[in-house]
Amino acid sequence: MTTALKLLDLTAGHNGVAAVRDLNLHVEAGEIVALIGPNGAGKTTTLDTIAGLHRPLGGSIEVQGALVKSTRDAARHALSYLPERRGLFTQLTVRENLMLRAKSRKRGDALTRQYPVLAKLADRQSGLLSGGEQQILALACALASEPQVLLIDEMTMGLAPVIVSELMDLVRSTVDERGIAVLLVEQHVAATLELADRAYVLQHGRVTMSGTSAQLRERIDDLHESYVPGRTADAS
Numbered sequence: 001m002t003t004a005l006k007l008l009d010l011t012a013g014h015n016g017v018a019a020v021r022d023l024n025l026h027v028e029a030g031e032i033v034a035l036i037g038p039n040g041a042g043k044t045t046t047l048d049t050i051a052g053l054h055r056p057l058g059g060s061i062e063v064q065g066a067l068v069k070s071t072r073d074a075a076r077h078a079l080s081y082l083p084e085r086r087g088l089f090t091q092l093t094v095r096e097n098l099m100l101r102a103k104s105r106k107r108g109d110a111l112t113r114q115y116p117v118l119a120k121l122a123d124r125q126s127g128l129l130s131g132g133e134q135q136i137l138a139l140a141c142a143l144a145s146e147p148q149v150l151l152i153d154e155m156t157m158g159l160a161p162v163i164v165s166e167l168m169d170l171v172r173s174t175v176d177e178r179g180i181a182v183l184l185v186e187q188h189v190a191a192t193l194e195l196a197d198r199a200y201v202l203q204h205g206r207v208t209m210s211g212t213s214a215q216l217r218e219r220i221d222d223l224h225e226s227y228v229p230g231r232t233a234d235a236s
């Protein structure tokens with residue numbers, strides 16, 4: 001089976017300065033993989049670069065076995081990105097936001113009905129939704145283009161625990177139903193390791209630990225140490 005997303009020695013950064021160095025990472029279809037690590041570790045830079053917002057400084061990105069070089073590459077169309085700043089058109093209604101991202105108008109209506117929370121709010125301006133409702137809409141919009149690889153940045157930031165678990169359930173059920181690959185960045189380490197199948201710990205732009213969520217939960221003390229500035233966990 002072809003790997004859904006593969007980073008090979010990816011170096012990425014801003015204005016020619018590397019924030020992430022020689023990153024090797026893969027996500028298989030049907031898998032949720034988390035990128036965790038302290039502030040400034042390079043997590044968002046990695047997602048932005050995969051999504052084509054920055055040109056890699058080195059290395060390569062493969063989607064479904066195809067090398068992605070420019071934003072116009074067909075392989076990039078298999079990707080969808082849910083950025084930290086939700087990316088909604090706040091003046092438009094819930095339905096209009098979904099229809100804009102859906103492959104067809106008909107599909108947009110069907111999508112609205114697919115999410116019970118959103119169906120009730122279909123005609124409401126999305127800027128008037130609560131933070132949690134906006135995030136569910138943003139996730140639904142990211143899925144509306146029927147991606148094979150979904151990138152999610154800080155989906156649960158600032159949200160109540162009940163919404164966090166609703167969003168995480170939605171990601172898991174979508175992955176199980178559609179077999180898409182998800183790479184997500186999260187701050188809630190324990191909750192993330194419950195959701196993800198595997199995780200990579202990024203610190204100062206390099207992977208310092210990686211493994212299945214079960215393996216990383218067993219090393220939770222090392223993991224917490226890696227969040228303390230100036231300390232580096234052993235690579236594995």
Ligand SMILES: Nc1ncnc2c1ncn2[C@@H]1O[C@H](COP(=O)(O)OP(=O)(O)OP(=O)(O)O)[C@@H](O)[C@H]1O
Pocket residue numbers: 014015019037038039040041042043044045046
């Ligand atoms: N637009 C930018 N221009 C210059 N440097 C940037 C820019 N955005 C981020 N950086 C720097 O790149 C490094 C990695 O930042 P990045 O946002 O990727 O980290 P992060 O792991 O996502 O952090 P956080 O958890 O705080 O969001 C940091 O040193 C940051 O200051």
